[in-house]
Amino acid sequence: MKLHPNQFLGPDPGSCDYDSAAVAVLPFPYEGGVSYGRGAAGAPDAIIDASHQIELYDEILKAEPYRMGISTLASPKIPKRPEKMVTALFKMVTRLLDDDKFVVVIGGDHSISSACVMAMKEKYRSLSVIQIDAHADLRDTYDGTPLSHACVMARIREKTSQTLQIGIRSMSAEEAKRMEREKLPVITMHEFRTGGKNLEAELQNLPDPVFLTVDVDAFDFSVIMSTGTPEPGGLMWDEALSLLHKIFQMKNIVGFDVVELSYTPWDRNSPIAAAKLIYKMLGFKLARIIGPLGNWPSVPKGPILL
Numbered sequence: 001m002k003l004h005p006n007q008f009l010g011p012d013p014g015s016c017d018y019d020s021a022a023v024a025v026l027p028f029p030y031e032g033g034v035s036y037g038r039g040a041a042g043a044p045d046a047i048i049d050a051s052h053q054i055e056l057y058d059e060i061l062k063a064e065p066y067r068m069g070i071s072t073l074a075s076p077k078i079p080k081r082p083e084k085m086v087t088a089l090f091k092m093v094t095r096l097l098d099d100d101k102f103v104v105v106i107g108g109d110h111s112i113s114s115a116c117v118m119a120m121k122e123k124y125r126s127l128s129v130i131q132i133d134a135h136a137d138l139r140d141t142y143d144g145t146p147l148s149h150a151c152v153m154a155r156i157r158e159k160t161s162q163t164l165q166i167g168i169r170s171m172s173a174e175e176a177k178r179m180e181r182e183k184l185p186v187i188t189m190h191e192f193r194t195g196g197k198n199l200e201a202e203l204q205n206l207p208d209p210v211f212l213t214v215d216v217d218a219f220d221f222s223v224i225m226s227t228g229t230p231e232p233g234g235l236m237w238d239e240a241l242s243l244l245h246k247i248f249q250m251k252n253i254v255g256f257d258v259v260e261l262s263y264t265p266w267d268r269n270s271p272i273a274a275a276k277l278i279y280k281m282l283g284f285k286l287a288r289i290i291g292p293l294g295n296w297p298s299v300p301k302g303p304i305l306l
């Protein structure tokens with residue numbers, strides 16, 4: 001495996017060796033599926049650069065999650081044609097899963113997530129998907145293509161009918177009708193804030209294991225402002241961490257992606273928030289396995305998260 005010269009959280013704190021790492025981070029700088037703002041292809045490198053500023057110690061978990069081993073792969077050469085992009089990413093994620101890695105993909109625009117789900121579904125037959133996003137992404141086609149980022153949940157639902165969408169606050173009338181007709185499990189941002197839906201009940205109804213896709217436009221602008229299709233009224237930082245902590249405690253998450261950050265040269269805040277988000281989620285995953293205050297310095301490497 002060719003590793004990224006600039007490791008996530010690096011310089012190497014002694015945990016980036018691929019063979020012994022529990023986690024494989026795959027940067028996938030594709031933005032062929034965007035419909036508005038550009039910059040998603042610059043996101044993985046911006047997030048990896050920003051991750052170097054993050055403390056390795058998590059003050060809430062009272063631990064250093066990086067000890068489980070986090071290995072960052074070199075960004076692959078990405079085909080321009082969307083269909084070929086999907087095949088390429090499917091093969092890469094499949095290989096990482098064959099090596100028993102907990103897979104984290106850094107996008108890239110949201111259209112990449114269907115390839116991640118395809119690969120995950122091959123390994124985990126009863127896979128569900130949780131999407132945290134401002135947008136429903138349930139259109140069958142957009143701008144004349146089924147592989148637009150605006151269609152990713154429609155593509156994912158062709159692979160698994162078990163999905164839960166959280167934080168949604170932007171959809172077309174057709175998408176709303178589809179949710180109604182098919183009784184899709186959706187917690188809109190309005191319902192999330194007003195308690196109109198029971199999050200714990202929805203999580204309980206969803207079969208394990210789960211792939212989690214996080215579109216950073218789910219966040220409020222004060223947390224992450226550099227994203228291709230921004231929507232006001234998003235998640236605050238602590239609110240998102242509480243939500244994610246609950247998801248990681250209640251569900252067996254077997255991989256996740258973080259998509260739609262848009263590289264903006266003057267914005268240092270957004271990539272830092274995205275990098276810290278990834279590290280926090282990895283900490284939540286480890287905490288589910290060995291407890292929040294376990295004997296973390298002796299955390300074994302290898303496939304402990306699966």
Ligand SMILES: [Mn+2]
Pocket residue numbers: 133134135215217218229260
């Ligand atoms: Mn979105």
